[in-house]
Amino acid sequence: RVLFRSNYQNHVATYYPKETLSVLMIGIDGNSKQNFQRHMPKTRNFLLNDLNAIELHQYNKLGEKTYPNVVALLTGKSQTEMIRSNWTAAQTFDNVNDDFIWSDFRKAGYRTGTVFDQYHLTAFHYQKKGWDKAPVDFYRRAGLHYRNRDKLMRRHNKHCIGDIPEITLNHDFWIQMATTFNNSKTRPYFGYSFTTHLTHDNHNLASAGDHLYLGFLQDLKDKNIINNTVLIFFSDHGQRFGATRSTYNGIIESRTPYMFLIFPPWFYQKYPDILKVLKINQERLTTNRDIYETLRDLVNFQATTQLGDINKRGISLFQEIPRERMCEHAQISVEYCVCNELTNSNVSSSMSLALALTVQDKLKALIYTVLDKCSVLKFKKVMRVMEEQPKTTRVNQTPVNSTRYHITLMTTPGDAVYEA
Structure with a gap:
């Protein structure tokens, strides 16, 4: 307790932040912006109408799975940069834990939890x-480990602990932590929560969590927790497999997670210039790295606004993101960029065949070392070929104007479906 108070006092004496706000991040796995609208309308309406949330309408994912997206969110780095930071999958994250944003908050005297x-x-x-x-500081992994292995606790439903929804138990933890430490003058907190069970295997189950998340948000408001807390409500990416994913809309949804930021009710009145910039940035291209930069600004909040540097891949939402920003500026790979025009073009049969054979050769190369254990993999049929055209722009004075193809095919044996 003395250490936290000392860290907080030193932080305030050194940086003179204008506000010290607690931060709570609530994430859901594999829930696209569109799926959130379909299956969690009560939660979404409460965020927008009761909590006056800022929704980022042009929010774009950075990677295929959860890891590259949340690493960018929490460290500002890519997978490759994490490896360059002296980390590999064979090691723990202990030696790079200082790269995570919760370490910045802890050094500033915040209690931290996941x-x-x-x-x-x-x-x-x-x-x-x-x-x-x-x-x-508050790491619940050990309890989670034993709880998940308890057959009695998981007897009826993987989404419940006994007869209580697991989501509710997790939300109760945050309510307890917030009511204990939610004093912005002396005891701020930082929390990061991420739910996988609900939507990872079936995105339609998001509807089962709508009333649970709504109740949690109502508690945050009714208990006045939101008065000292910045709430970040987000997902990592859209659905990556299933029937919806095989459609054109599914391709777009896989690239478009959601991001809501909720500030205390008094914040917008006290800082109207910040509110103005946030509303502008709602309609600008944004990514996880911009949220990371925003979190860094919250550690030492100075309430300054200016035009962001378009050459920086991460720009705090307290700075105006340039209108001209494109995926190349934000370092969004072309296969995930929603700025691209994706059309069902009339690609010739010879081109479709050439693309399919190219993918087939690539797959063979990937499994080359185990070919003696596998059947020969061949494409069975081409399911879809689309033309993907980035909008013409200039990045570092280099014209970008190219055509790419997006192919979906089925292979045999096994009838596996691949995209390239």
Whole structure:
């Protein structure tokens, strides 16, 4: 307790932040912006109408799965840059934990916590080693591990602990933490929560969580927690598989997660210039890295606004993001960029065949070392070929004007579906 108070006092004495706001991040896996509108309308309406949330309408994912997206959100880095930071999948994240934004908040005197509903399938544990030492002050992994292995507790439904929805238990933890530490003068907190069970395997189950998340948000408001807290309500990406994913709309949805930012009711009145910039940025191209830069600004909030540097891949939402910003500026790979024009063009049969054979050769190369254990993989049929054209722009004075093809095909044996 003395250490936290000392860190906080030193931070205030050194940087003179104009506000010290707690931060709570609530994430849901694989829930696109469109799916959120379809299946969680009560939660969305409460965010917009009761909490006056800022919704980022041009929010674009950075990577295919959860890991590259949340790493960018929490560290501002890419997967490759994490490896360059002296980390590999064979190591724990302990030696790079200072790169995570919760470490910045902790150094500033914040109590920090994380909540996951999986102990082996989180972004930091699936095919990775997680942490040996707790990365935050309140780390619930050990309890989660034993709870998930308890057959009696998981007897009836993987979404419940006994007869209580797991989401409710996780939300109760944040209510307890917020009511304990939600004093912006002396005891701010930072919380990061990510739910996988609900929507990872079936995005339609998001509807089952609508009333639970609505109740949680109502508690945050009724208990006056939101008065000292910045709430960030987000997802990592859209659905990556299933019937919807095979459609044109599914391709677009996979690239478009949602992002809402909720500030205390008094914040907009006290800082109208910040509100003006936030509303402008609602309609600008944004990514996880912009949220990371915003979090960095919240650690030492100075309430300054200016035009952001278009050459920076991450721009705080407290700065105006240039209207001219394109995916190349934000370092969004072309396969995830929603700025591209994706059309069902009349691609010739010879071109379709050439594309399919190219993908087939690439797949063979990927499994070359185990070819003696596998059947020969061949494409069975081309399901779709679309033309993907980036809008013409100039990045670092270099004209960008090219045509790419997006192909979906089925292979045999196994009838697996691939995209390239």
